[in-house]
Amino acid sequence: MGGPFDPHPPRRRQRLSHPTKCAVLVGAGDVIGYEGVWRTVKEARTDRGPMGGLAVVVTWEEGGTTRFPAGDELLLKQPEPE
Template identity: 75%
Template structure:
């Protein structure tokens, strides 16, 4: 087993073909992929995450909410994606 403090391999080997945005940077009107479908951000606010870190709470135009760690990369819907 390697050292936990040594270099480690990236989780993703190839770049995604769709754009991403950090959860902390999303804003109303962004359309992001969540739970297998595209959803529109109605409102985004910050909160404390379950482990004490910064979290982003998103309210969807389609109804409901979700919570993401602020550093998570979220999949954005591009102009040519249906």
């Protein structure tokens, strides 16, 4: 990684194949790509992060929970039809 005064890398010019959503806007039923797997949000709530900032705690339908900083962009896909 470069130093703090090095030029910034160019911005991505191509569109992502899936939309993104800011973590603080995630809700039940959203399907998120996380650790290479698509997971369904069962519940999302806000909390304090380890450094005192706003965090989002996501409980997955598949089991377990994960904490994201509120400003993280999360990769979404449309839920599968039932």
